[in-house]
Amino acid sequence: MPTVSRFGSPSAIPRRTGIGLRTQHFRSVLGSLPDVGWLEVHSENFFGAGGQPLYYLERIRNHYPISLHGVGLSLGAVGGPDAEHLRRLKVLADRIEPGLISEHLAWSAVGGRHLNELLPLPGTEEALAVVCRAVAKTQEFLGRQILVENISSYLGYDHTTIPEPEFIREVVARTGCGLLLDINNVFVSAHNLGFDPRTYLAAIPHAAVQEIHLAGHSRMGNLLVDTHGTRVADAVWNLYAGAFAHLPPTPTLIEWDNDIPPLAVLVEEAERADSILERCLDQSA
Numbered sequence: 249m250p251t252v253s254r255f256g257s258p259s260a261i262p263r264r265t266g267i268g269l270r271t272q273h274f275r276s277v278l279g280s281l282p283d284v285g286w287l288e289v290h291s292e293n294f295f296g297a298g299g300q301p302l303y304y305l306e307r308i309r310n311h312y313p314i315s316l317h318g319v320g321l322s323l324g325a326v327g328g329p330d331a332e333h334l335r336r337l338k339v340l341a342d343r344i345e346p347g348l349i350s351e352h353l354a355w356s357a358v359g360g361r362h363l364n365e366l367l368p369l370p371g372t373e374e375a376l377a378v379v380c381r382a383v384a385k386t387q388e389f390l391g392r393q394i395l396v397e398n399i400s401s402y403l404g405y406d407h408t409t410i411p412e413p414e415f416i417r418e419v420v421a422r423t424g425c426g427l428l429l430d431i432n433n434v435f436v437s438a439h440n441l442g443f444d445p446r447t448y449l450a451a452i453p454h455a456a457v458q459e460i461h462l463a464g465h466s467r468m469g470n471l472l473v474d475t476h477g478t479r480v481a482d483a484v485w486n487l488y489a490g491a492f493a494h495l496p497p498t499p500t501l502i503e504w505d506n507d508i509p510p511l512a513v514l515v516e517e518a519e520r521a522d523s524i525l526e527r528c529l530d531q532s533a
Contacts, residue, residue, distance in 0.1 A: 253345055256310040261286050261347035261459070261499045263529070265521040266315070267514040268503050274304040276511045281311055284518050286347065288315040288501050294344075295336040305344065315348040315459065315501070316341060317428075323382040323396065324355030324369045334389050341390060348459055348499075350395035350428045351386070353379065353416070368401045371410035376418055383423040395458055396420075397428035400436040400465075400474035412437075413451035420456045427453060429498075430461040431488045432480065436472040445487055454494045462488060462521060463503035477506035480517060489524050497528040 253259060264285025269277060277287070287308065294301050305314070318337065321329045341349060354366035369375045379396075387394055396419060398412065410418070420427060429452065438445035462485075464478030480488075480502070488500075502517045 257312055259313055259345045259347045261313050261315055263497045263499055265500045265518040267518050270508055272508050273511045278308055282515045286313040288317050291316045291318040291337055291340060292320050294340055309344055313347045314344055316346045318351040321351045322356045323351055323379050326378055328382050329386055338390055348395060350397055352399050353396045354399045366399050368399060370405035371408035371415050376415060379419055380422045383425050393426055395426040395428040397430050398433050400433040402440050402471055404441050413448055417453045420453045426458040427456040428459045429457045432463040432465055432484050433474055435484050435487055436465050436474050439472045449491050449494060457495055457498055460498050460500040461503050462500060475506055476503050492528045497525045
């Protein structure tokens with residue numbers, strides 16, 4: 249990270265709520281500069297050498313800290329992260345100077361084929377070793393720490409021997425990475441797999457949590473699905489507020505990727521999260 253930034257806004261992500269920056273809101277964000285703490289983008293959408301996405305991102309970066317959130321590194325793939333993907337990510341990071349870089353604890357590629365899904369990992373020593381190698385390689389290549397995110401799950405593996413909170417603790421301990429805690433994913437997975445989300449939150453490595461995600465979900469039959477297409481559910485808001493029994497006030501993001509509403513709706517959701525963060529800050533003062 250350069251000691252002197254070429255941007256008008258600092259890189260560090262503040263302990264406030266940010267929103268996901270999507271194409272539909274480029275002009276309105278730049279034109280209105282909404283009162284949110286920071287913005288997050290999907291890294292892969294900005295891998296080109298130029299074009300409209302980077303044009304807007306660089307201008308918006310002058311006003312907000314940016315976090316890069318990846319969906320395609322496939323940290324759980326046996327073959328490891330794709331070299332060209334890593335190169336493009338580093339080029340983007342050097343160009344945008346993000347405060348955080350994150351990726352999912354999942355696999356989404358096999359045999360050179362990339363899938364349009366984030367698939368869960370079995371809780372095994374073999375999977376743990378694969379993930380740790382991939383995280384270490386990514387951090388070494390980028391020259392900085394990354395955060396790994398817990399994903400939503402819709403099935404479990406019979407041969408799992410390591411519970412997910414323990415799996416995450418081991419990845420953090422072996423690689424020095426941080427944790428992006430997705431509260432909605434915890435809630436969705438808890439419903440689908442039948443565990444207590446509060447027990448899960450008590451067991452994760454709290455000191456590693458550097459970012460929190462909130463999003464909406466939908467019900468499909470007996471399952472909850474992490475759709476990112478609605479407001480955050482009240483039960484998820486309650487779980488989020490309760491998480492601060494274990495965590496300090498933590499930068500939080502409102503994710504909304506499908507059926508994207510007007511910018512004002514995202515700002516409203518961010519204001520609700522900010523009010524919870526402010527109460528936590530007051531209590532910790």
